[in-house]
Amino acid sequence: MLDKALSAIDAAGADWAGVEIDGQKAVLFGEAPSREALDRLKTAVAHAQWSGGLALGGITILDASNMTVFSGPPLADPFLWIAELQAGQLVLSGYAPSPSARDAVFLLAAMRFPDADISGALEIASGAPAEDGWLSAASISLQALARLNTGAVEANGPAFEVSGVVADIAEAAAVKQLMALIDDGFSGIAKLTPAPPEIAQPETTSEEHADTDATPAEVIEPDRALRCAEQSRSILGDAQISFARDRASLNRSSRALLDALAAALGACPDLKIAITGHTDAAGGAAANRRLSLARARAVGDYLRAAGVDAARITTSGAGESQPLVSNRTAEGRARNRRIEFEFTPGNQD
Structure with missing residues (x-):
């Protein structure tokens, strides 16, 4: 029996x-x-x-x-989560809504801070907002924190806040726009302080002293533009600008990403932006060229409306002529439907 x-x-x-x-x-x-x-x-x-x-x-x-x-984990009220970054150390504390969410947070931390010493512990507790939304907000917050010199993220329920010191105002703008990506019932804000500028006197030769037309701005401007270009590429990362199917209407997630890009470009007035649209091989070649150009122009128009000088922006459409991968699979076609950006200092051809 x-x-x-x-x-x-x-x-x-x-x-x-x-x-x-x-x-x-x-x-x-x-x-x-x-x-x-x-x-x-x-x-x-x-x-x-x-x-x-x-x-x-x-x-x-x-x-x-x-x-x-089983009655579930104990209730945490308030449901707090904190990540503190200082002197190459990242310390996590507070709560996570489940063991899988806790493990995901530590994995995300390791990805965002590959050179940091990561420590701390997260207790499992109930009382969290929706787990998927909470984990998404935590991921964005860690991405924002990784751009700071030193600082912290503190989440109280659905409200996420990043604070600390950033390298400059361009980084501050980028971090604020990242936190603005947090949505679906969650909120993200940034309270940031730009680091004091380092004033360095460049070494000059006797010939440079003799050139009375040279100014400090002319010496440092190319380096600044190159740094701005790198910051702009970092904001875009691996994200794709996406549109409504067969149209040139930007999706909401893409608009938020372009807002972050426009904020960074606003602090880099000498950077030129070339925008090229690409499609997959579905449809006719002529129609694809028109669609790719319309999408590139939509991105350019959005950046102009966000405050980027129109004279800095050029747009073009390559259609299906420059695929990254084969168009034989749905995944390949998705990769080929893209917007590419090229950033160059204004004093370069």
Whole structure:
């Protein structure tokens, strides 16, 4: 009879339960993950078939008084999560809504801070907002924190805030726009302080001293433009500018990304931006050229509306002529539908 009872438990997938047989009484013990799971187990055991016993045989009494039901992790109110960055160390503290979310946060931290010493612990607790949204907001916040010299992220329920010191105003603008990507019932803000500028006197030769037309601005401007170009590429990362199908209408996520780019470009007035649209091979070549150009122009128009000088922007459409990969698969076609940016200092051809 015990073997039949154990078989019923296995069939119910209840590896969290055990059973003892006392005559024709089955005594269940263990901790069920939910009340519904316990009810399913009791039904499975009650309807199992055994040989022997009184009359028709089988279980006459089912005792589940020794069973408990998992009530979930303790409630955290407020539900806090903190990541602190200082002197090459990242310390995580507070709560996570589940073990998988906790593991994901540490994995994201390792990806965003490959050279940092990561420590701390996150307790599992209930009381968090929707887990998917919370994890997405945590990911964006860590990405923003990685741009700071030193600082912290503090989340209180659905409200995420990053604070600290950034390299310059362009970085501050980029971080603020990153935090603005947090949505779907969550919020993200940034309270930042630009680091004091380092004033360095460049070494000059006697010939440079003799050139009275040379100014400090002319010496440092190319380096500044190149740094701005790198910051702009960093903002874009691997993200793709996306559109409505077969149209040149920007999706919301792309508009937020372009807002961040425009903010950084606003601090880099000497940087020129070339925007090229590309399509996959679906449709006719002429139609694809028109669509790719329309999408490039839509991106340019958006940046102009966001405050980037129109004289700095050029747009073109390559259609399907420059694929990154084969168009034979849906994945390949998706990669080929793209917008490419080229950033060059204004004093370069």
